[in-house]
Amino acid sequence: MGKYPPPDRLLGDPARVILCAGTPLYRVHASHRSPAAYNSRPSHPFYYGGRFDSTPHDPYGYLYVGFGPGAAVCEVLLRSLPFDGDGGPRLLPREVFERRSLSFLRLAADIEVVSLMSAADLATVAQDPWLIHAEGADYPQTRDWGHWIRRHTAPWAQGFVWPSKRDPADRVAILFDDRGMEPALEPTGAVSVDFGTEEGEQWLNGVLAPYRTRTAPRLPGRGV
Known part of the structure; x- marks a missing residue:
């Protein structure tokens, strides 16, 4: 298990992958946020935050995307x-999804990212699958590793790509706003799906169905 501090220096040659302009990507985000806007708020170094979020120790704008809508949702x-x-389906709490939307995006230009897709790729950055499979309790450590990988792949690495933990047949990525030209993403023209609407919730349940999950029922007397 790769739960140990990063080494002083990088001994391998990180795996590079080009993600081509026009690649479709899907982002689940707070409905008030612009679909292609980076999150500019650093997470706490030790408590809340995502797998590779920025922190005050390494502040940068970032966003997470899925290569398919299922991966983005999951x-x-x-x-x-x-x-x-x-044996019954999981119920997704309403507070988890009602203020979120899914947006349809694509890459506006070719970008170069660090591949964390395989055990060999992970070994080039002194890690193993723990880095991409760890649960939230270990995210302070995965954030630290993300910062270390960023430092040792500057200035070329514009993000990381890895297999989705919750939909392993698909991929997810994080993109950084301080590497390369902006904007990295652009809308496709398709209207975002607002999960807080009746139509958006129906769409979401269609995506969730293969994962044996559905949205929790609305409490009596509560509007949309």
């Missing part, structure tokens, strides 16, 4: 949502 909405063992 990575954001299905974190730590277990099955109860009776």
Whole structure:
């Protein structure tokens, strides 16, 4: 398990991958946020935050995307949502999705990222699958590793790409706003899906169905 401090120096040659302009990407985000806007608020070094978020120790704008809508939805909405063992579907709490949307994006230009797709790729940055499989309790450590990888792949690495933990057949990526030209992403023209609307919730349930999950029912007397 790769839960140990980063070494003093990088001994391997990190795996580089070009993500081509026009690649479709999907982002689940707070509905008030512009679909292609980077998150500019650093996370706490030791408590809340995502796998590779910035912190005050390494501040940068960042955003997470999925290469398919299922991966984008699963990575954001299905974190730590277990099955109860009776064979029934999982219920997604309404507070998790009602203020979120999914947007359809594409890369505006070719970008170069660090690949964390395989055990060999991970070994080039002195890590193993723990880095991309760790749960939230270990995110302070994965953030520290992300900062270390960024330092040792400056200035070329514009993000990381890895297999989705919650939909392993698909990929997810983080993109940084301080490497390369902006904007890295542009809207495709398709209208975002607002999960807080009746139509958006129906769309979301269609995506969730293969994962044996559905949205929790609305409480009586509560509007849309």
